[in-house]
Amino acid sequence: MSGVRRVVSLVPSLTEAVAVSAPGLLVGVTDWCTHPGDLGDAVRVGGTKNPDVRRITELRPDLVIANEEENRAPDLEALRAAGVEVLVTEVRDLPQALRELDRVLVGALGLTRPGWLADAERAWAGAGPVGVRAASAFVPIWRRPWMVLGRDTFAGDLLARLGVRNVYAGHAERYPRVPVEELAAAGCDLVVLPDEPYRFTREDGPEAFPDLPAALLSGRHLTWYGPSLAEAPRVLAEGLSAAR
Template identity: 65%
Template sequence: MRVVSLVPSLTEAVALTLPGVLVGATDWCTHPAGLDVARVGGTKYPDLDRVRALRPDLVLLNVEENRREDAESLRAAGVPVRVTYPRTVPGALTELAELLAELGAPAEPAWLRAARRAWAAPHRLAPARRAVVPVWRRPWVVLGGDTFAGDVLHRLGVINAYDRHAERYPRPNLAELRDQRPELVVLPDEPYRFSADDGPEAFPGVPCALLSGRHLTWYGPSLAEAPALLADQLSRPTLAG
């Protein structure tokens, strides 16, 4: 089996579970450290000629990370693809187990069993706090409902102010965000790299929690440590202004 992954989460999952199966990955696939496979460009604009040249038996994609036209182009060229789309933690765990079994894993890896245990009863904010969750700036984009990251936060005691919005990634302006009067602003460091110096100043007087974007949005081995790490970061917000 020869696999090319265009999804950083799945790159890590496959590389750690089935060494030797992965033959290609994107330039953004940073885990596991020292991964030695062919690089095929970015997640949004991969070099499909390079992908095809690797003669993969399967290419891994994700609805949010990758473009539909790339999946269709690969299919048209006769390259098998698998498109993932987890929107909840249980859904991600199930998809991972099914994928790894199909790729030849004889049993669930230890990291996946650890992730199941970690998410069975994660530590939650008490009391739960109503929050806005920007994932981009210039323009502002926030986390809406029906998203994997939204489910992660829900399970940790965060009430997303935009959970029932018609769009999965609404684009309110800053005034609209402030009008929500959140008790907490959650600022992940990816895809936009919010930091203590870039983000909290837009919400004076509101506690801001800086989160690991990888642990908030990746579904793979990072799921095992995500509940404890994110819960700790959520419990130590900073106050700007």
């Protein structure tokens, strides 16, 4: 073990990864950290985009773990200015996610490599396209305004490994705003609707695209990089297969 004994996590995925691998290390987590269900005495320190910097420093963490996309640079700089060590991850695809998990858990925290990480590697090594041919899709992550997955995203990489081609993967932006009329006319085989960050449901989302099958997927399994990765290929494949 390293000298790190007090960790604040500003990323739900990493909160779950640390909590499952080393219960007791976490002293602070965000309001959006929901897994695992029992986070012990960890203090809620605000949202991923608006953490309470003062509260975090009062917790005297040995390390704050963050992500370049989920957290804001000014907050992380404020923590560093207060003398707090901050580790910032970058996750754009599955291989990078696995490397970053190793960097956090083994490199920074000094843990023995957890078994679930090897399980995740095996699960994805055995994953393949769902169905007999590749499906083209767009993937809304918000509405009012409609926003979709664009280029260079972790979720897009997972879907590609399951045979779903994101038609906006070549867009200049990572999360472009696209008018609903353009989405409906994109000529896709299906629309993929995760339940986070926007909570799409059977009643909220598919009605905007009545001519397309809709696959409602678990956002945690599509966008989180942690223990959920081990079961994600199965869960996502089931959701894609159930598209209607």
